[in-house]
Amino acid sequence: MRRTSRSAPILTLALSTVALVAAGCSGHGSSGGSAALPAPAAAPAAPAAVMTASGVRLPAGVTLQMVALGDSLFNSGGCQRCHGQKGVGAKNAPALVDGTWQHSKGSYEEIITTVTNGVAKEEFKDTTRPFAMRARGGPMNLTDDQVKAVAAYVYSISRGRK
Numbered sequence: 001m002r003r004t005s006r007s008a009p010i011l012t013l014a015l016s017t018v019a020l021v022a023a024g025c026s027g028h029g030s031s032g033g034s035a036a037l038p039a040p041a042a043a044p045a046a047p048a049a050v051m052t053a054s055g056v057r058l059p060a061g062v063t064l065q066m067v068a069l070g071d072s073l074f075n076s077g078g079c080q081r082c083h084g085q086k087g088v089g090a091k092n093a094p095a096l097v098d099g100t101w102q103h104s105k106g107s108y109e110e111i112i113t114t115v116t117n118g119v120a121k122e123e124f125k126d127t128t129r130p131f132a133m134r135a136r137g138g139p140m141n142l143t144d145d146q147v148k149a150v151a152a153y154v155y156s157i158s159r160g161r162k
Contacts, residue, residue: 056159059108062152069146070153077140079150082131087157092131097157102126106158111151115142 050058052067075085082093089095094102102125104110118135136142142150 052156054156056156058152058156062108062148062155066149066152067156070149070151070156073137073140073142073146073150074153078134078137079140082133087154092129093133094126094129096154099158101158106155108151108155111154112147115147115150115154116144 050063052058052064058064058067074080074083074087080087082090083096084090084093087096089097094100099106101110103114103119103123114133116136118138119133121129121132124132136147137150140146
């Protein structure tokens with residue numbers, strides 16, 4: 001069979017590949033000059049859980065910086081007026097530090113939803129509370145990132161004291 005000039009480069013490439021593979025395999029099991037192949041890369045480790053100073057494990061994606069920003073927003077804005085400083089409760093809204101939830105089970109995502117949408121007075125379990133919870137902190141008009149930060153803070157304080 002006669003080889004054409006078009007098949008010559010393909011044959012050369014194939015022979016070169018075979019030669020390289022053979023050279024790479026010849027050093028295994030001996031103390032020859034061949035370098036060992038690198039070990040396969042280890043799978044990336046799962047990110048470590050972020051914990052607050054009080055030992056609360058934060059949900060995935062929540063950082064201590066978010067909790068700190070949420071603390072600042074909550075305790076300097078409208079949230080503390082109703083829920084009290086540090087979320088201990090006040091005349092207008094319940095405590096957030098005891099792990100008791102009135103409108104959800106208290107997951108981070110549910111807290112985000114509650115802060116984003118607010119709670120109408122007609123939905124209150126405790127009918128003695130005089131005012132509805134306004135969406136996004138009412139006049140504060142929190143951005144999405146600020147809502148997540150406030151939710152991170154509320155999540156952290158609601159699990160810190162049992």
